[in-house]
Amino acid sequence: MYKGGQQPTIKGAQPKKEADVVVLQGPYPYRLSFYDRPPLYDVTIEDFETFALDRLRILAEIEASYARNRSWDELRTVTEAQCKKYDLWLSSNTARSQFIDLERKKDHLSHFVLRLAFCRSEELRRRFVKAETTLFRVRYEKDDTKELTQFLSSQDFGWEKVDPPEKATYESELRALLPNVGDKEFKDIVFYKVKWTRVPDLVAKRRVFLRRGQAFVPTTLQASIVFHAFETQLEKALERTAKGLPRLDEDTRIVPILNNLSQGFLAGVPSEWTNATPTMDGELRAEMVDGLAKKHFPMCMRNLHESLMRDHHLKHFGRLQYGLFLKVLGLSIEEAVAFWRKSFSSITDDKFNKEYKYNIRHSYGLEGKRANYPAKSCQQILLSDQPGPSDCHGCPYRHFAPDNLQTSLLTYYSNQGLTSSNLPEIMKTVKEGHYHVACTRVFEITHTSKGVEKGQGIGSGESVTHPNQYAARSRELEKPQEGGTSSDTAMVVG
Amino acid sequence: MALDSDNEVTPEVMLAFYRLLYPFHSLFTWLNQGQIPTKLFTQREFAFTLAGDVYLRYHSFMSAEELKKQVLAFNPTRFEIGPMYSARPKDRKTVRPSAFTPLLRELVFDIDMTDYDAIRTCCSSADICARCWAFIAAAVRVLDTTLREQFGFRHMLWVYSGRRGIHLWISDADALELTDEQRRALVASLTVIEGGKDMHKKVNVRFTKQSPLPPALWGARETLNDRFGELILRNQDCFASQEGWEALLRLVSDGGIAETLREEWTGSKISSIDKWLRLRELAKGSKSLTSAVFEDILLQYTYPRIDAEVSKHRNHLLKAPFCVHPKTGRVCVPVDPSRIDEFDPVKVPTVGQLLRELNEAGEGADWQKTSLKPYVDLFDQHTKGIMNEVRLAKMKASANDVQDW
Numbered sequence: 001m002y003k004g005g006q007q008p009t010i011k012g013a014q015p016k017k018e019a020d021v022v023v024l025q026g027p028y029p030y031r032l033s034f035y036d037r038p039p040l041y042d043v044t045i046e047d048f049e050t051f052a053l054d055r056l057r058i059l060a061e062i063e064a065s066y067a068r069n070r071s072w073d074e075l076r077t078v079t080e081a082q083c084k085k086y087d088l089w090l091s092s093n094t095a096r097s098q099f100i101d102l103e104r105k106k107d108h109l110s111h112f113v114l115r116l117a118f119c120r121s122e123e124l125r126r127r128f129v130k131a132e133t134t135l136f137r138v139r140y141e142k143d144d145t146k147e148l149t150q151f152l153s154s155q156d157f158g159w160e161k162v163d164p165p166e167k168a169t170y171e172s173e174l175r176a177l178l179p180n181v182g183d184k185e186f187k188d189i190v191f192y193k194v195k196w197t198r199v200p201d202l203v204a205k206r207r208v209f210l211r212r213g214q215a216f217v218p219t220t221l222q223a224s225i226v227f228h229a230f231e232t233q234l235e236k237a238l239e240r241t242a243k244g245l246p247r248l249d250e251d252t253r254i255v256p257i258l259n260n261l262s263q264g265f266l267a268g269v270p271s272e273w274t275n276a277t278p279t280m281d282g283e284l285r286a287e288m289v290d291g292l293a294k295k296h297f298p299m300c301m302r303n304l305h306e307s308l309m310r311d312h313h314l315k316h317f318g319r320l321q322y323g324l325f326l327k328v329l330g331l332s333i334e335e336a337v338a339f340w341r342k343s344f345s346s347i348t349d350d351k352f353n354k355e356y357k358y359n360i361r362h363s364y365g366l367e368g369k370r371a372n373y374p375a376k377s378c379q380q381i382l383l384s385d386q387p388g389p390s391d392c393h394g395c396p397y398r399h400f401a402p403d404n405l406q407t408s409l410l411t412y413y414s415n416q417g418l419t420s421s422n423l424p425e426i427m428k429t430v431k432e433g434h435y436h437v438a439c440t441r442v443f444e445i446t447h448t449s450k451g452v453e454k455g456q457g458i459g460s461g462e463s464v465t466h467p468n469q470y471a472a473r474s475r476e477l478e479k480p481q482e483g484g485t486s487s488d489t490a491m492v493v494g
Numbered sequence: 495m496a497l498d499s500d501n502e503v504t505p506e507v508m509l510a511f512y513r514l515l516y517p518f519h520s521l522f523t524w525l526n527q528g529q530i531p532t533k534l535f536t537q538r539e540f541a542f543t544l545a546g547d548v549y550l551r552y553h554s555f556m557s558a559e560e561l562k563k564q565v566l567a568f569n570p571t572r573f574e575i576g577p578m579y580s581a582r583p584k585d586r587k588t589v590r591p592s593a594f595t596p597l598l599r600e601l602v603f604d605i606d607m608t609d610y611d612a613i614r615t616c617c618s619s620a621d622i623c624a625r626c627w628a629f630i631a632a633a634v635r636v637l638d639t640t641l642r643e644q645f646g647f648r649h650m651l652w653v654y655s656g657r658r659g660i661h662l663w664i665s666d667a668d669a670l671e672l673t674d675e676q677r678r679a680l681v682a683s684l685t686v687i688e689g690g691k692d693m694h695k696k697v698n699v700r701f702t703k704q705s706p707l708p709p710a711l712w713g714a715r716e717t718l719n720d721r722f723g724e725l726i727l728r729n730q731d732c733f734a735s736q737e738g739w740e741a742l743l744r745l746v747s748d749g750g751i752a753e754t755l756r757e758e759w760t761g762s763k764i765s766s767i768d769k770w771l772r773l774r775e776l777a778k779g780s781k782s783l784t785s786a787v788f789e790d791i792l793l794q795y796t797y798p799r800i801d802a803e804v805s806k807h808r809n810h811l812l813k814a815p816f817c818v819h820p821k822t823g824r825v826c827v828p829v830d831p832s833r834i835d836e837f838d839p840v841k842v843p844t845v846g847q848l849l850r851e852l853n854e855a856g857e858g859a860d861w862q863k864t865s866l867k868p869y870v871d872l873f874d875q876h877t878k879g880i881m882n883e884v885r886l887a888k889m890k891a892s893a894n895d896v897q898d899w
């Protein structure tokens with residue numbers, strides 16, 4: 001497909017067009033795009049690469065925002081700035097900018113190049129879709145209202161207006177969806193009916209009225225339908241591209257660029273706390289866990305540890321969260337089996353071997369899929385596998401009732417310098433939903449004696465984003481300073 | 495035969511059950527949604543649990559007879575059903591991994607009594623009695639109505655899990671096709687009780703503190719309102735113990751009232767009903783103790799507690815109907831949701847009892863001569879409904895084809 005000549009043509013499966021002809025007539029009537037038509041014009045290999053790299057930087061920043069748990073407002077601000085930096089913010093029609101077509105072309109082309117780079121594995125596809133949908137959403141929310149309406153009417157979302165008699169029939173239900181809307185305003189709000197499967201996020205939050213499989217969506221939430229449509233269309237398009245991709249292998253110039261792009265995406269994101277397993281001082285033994293827990297663990301792990309010591313049991317997700325954490329902390333498989341066996345003291349050997357040992361070995365990649373499961377990050381702990389009524393896993397800052405959180409904080413951390421005078425500050429942060437900030441603050445308070453000051457976080461102002469990072473930094477702070485006087489460290493070298 | 499031996503489940507008993515009683519053909523028709531084998535059956539995963547906790551996955555069969563033959567060969571303690579994959583599960587090693595993905599699957603639910611341990615007072619862990627079954631009955635009523643009226647599902651099969659819970663299988667075409675994302679969303683909308691055991695208030699469903707209950711929960715509120723008095727106050731007497739009423743007072747948003755009641759109730763022998771009436775009386779004079787607070791209490795004590803993990807993924811396996819629970823010997827029989835309140839788990843036939851009935855019925859008898867019959871009939875009736883709809887859909891599709899010409 002990209003054979004010969006200096007200027008490759010990007011066409012997907014379309015028939016070849018004359019080299020210098022721009023096929024699209026008035027190609028970009030709207031600022032927003034569903035990218036439903038591939039670019040059918042010639043580009044230089046330089047544009048091909050630089051446009052894609054620019055877009056990639058924006059997408060990587062979006063991923064980083066998720067990884068850092070930035071709020072939506074923060075994410076939006078960061079992304080907008082990033083887009084402007086790389087000429088991908090896109091001017092509205094009213095701006096009458098002479099660059100409108102140029103910017104939109106860059107947007108169009110770079111999107112399709114990255115499709116080629118990211119369609120090749122399910123993992124890459126998933127991440128690309130998430131980042132692209134976010135970018136679309138950020139632009140959507142800042143779009144000119146009139147232009148947005150025009151753009152939306154140019155697309156078919158399969159929605160049907162709810163007529164006035166039907167709106168009247170379900171008035172009390174529909175009003176309950178919009179508790180802050182007055183009588184007069186309500187009259188003006190239009191509802192659309194779509195199949196509930198088109199708005200899963202709104203269904204999950206109970207933001208729509210459901211009847212016999214139809215979701216009644218108020219105009220104010222229409223955007224959800226649009227985002228979901230964008231997401232599913234892109235998913236399908238990527239799968240199609242992946243199937244068509246092998247033909248690209250012929251072009252020796254394109255393939256390395258695509259490889260670089262997909263690797264750049266992987267590297268541009270703060271890495272998970274994989275730090276494999278090596279510990280600082282070799283072996284970590286089962287009986288050392290209790291001591292470490294009391295000195296170095298963040299609250300989520302401390303709570304799991306204490307629950308395990310108290311109940312001699314942890315439920316499934318608790319075992320998973322704590323087990324993977326201990327693995328990354330450096331507990332070998334033999335020590336892990338020993339640790340859990342000892343902790344589950346009220347069950348028989350037989351039951352332990354049958355019901356739990358396999359799972360421990362599994363989490364070390366020794367059974368089943370033999371995957372090397374990473375420990376859960378704060379984001380995963382906060383967002384997935386919500387604790388049920390009798391579970392102990394999760395993030396205490398998020399999942400504990402305020403009074404329990406305060407009591408537990410004092411119980412666990414008062415011997416490390418946390419006092420009740422610290423509680424109001426922590427609780428305020430929790431109330432605002434900044435759980436990682438609260439956790440970081442507790443780290444600072446409990447490591448004051450190691451010279452950590454407020455605002456330093458776990459080093460250079462970084463917030464806690466992973467329990468293992470918390471524990472590792474805490475243990476590191478305990479080690480004697482480099483070049484210090486500790487004689488036994490020096491002895492080991494010889 | 496003595497009653498004791500009716501409950502005993504030996505390998506011999508299981509083998510006889512599979513050979514003489516298990517309704518393989520009914521199971522096949524239900525999963526296959528028709529009489530001629532389709533991919534819905536032939537590419538369906540079956541998993542077997544053998545004695546000694548051997549677990550065998552990714553089996554698949556071309557017909558009901560082939561399934562029966564394998565079951566008789568393995569004589570499993572139970573078997574489970576998974577999704578229809580894009581290829582036959584038994585051939586999965588011969589296709590590319592990306593070409594072996596789950597495609598269609600009934601939407602399934604699992605409700606287990608253990609999730610009610612924090613609120614039920616009559617039994618704990620593995621035990622169940624008619625009194626706590628009322629929690630399950632309330633859950634069935636709420637979910638059955640919600641799934642029909644809100645999501646439009648029609649072909650729902652409720653199956654007793656053999657011990658202390660109930661399963662639900664939804665076979666509508668729309669349900670089979672749901673993606674994992676859509677399943678997660680649906681389950682999220684049905685999940686009301688949240689937060690670990692350190693969270694007192696487990697119901698947080700309002701958009702803001704003052705907003706009305708989301709309409710998605712209005713139906714549940716109505717059903718549960720009718721049951722709260724009988725179930726929570728009379729039957730379970732949830733606020734009798736100090737632990738019980740302390741838990742209630744932690745949900746009472748008016749500190750003054752909570753304090754008054756704490757004084758009145760400490761060391762007293764006041765019944766749950768009277769405590770509740772007293773709370774309602776005091777609430778009349780309180781600004782913060784609104785009807786919203788009472789709605790949330792109602793939901794916290796009675797709203798269904800579903801095991802979300804089971805429902806979220808297409809490839810989750812669930813025990814087949816008509817399997818036998820190894821501890822109780824009871825058969826996992828279908829349950830009519832409109833008669834759920836009359837259902838008594840203790841009266842479900844055991845495998846021993848059925849074999850005895852069969853024995854008494856004489857040579858050549860099958861399940862028709864045993865007390866399994868009404869349950870198999872209910873199952874077949876359910877399948878008939880599915881097949882009618884499949885037939886209608888096919889006719890409609892071919893009519894459209896003609897128009898397209």
Ligand SMILES: [Zn+2]
Nearest residue numbers: 616617623626
């Ligand atoms: Zn009971």
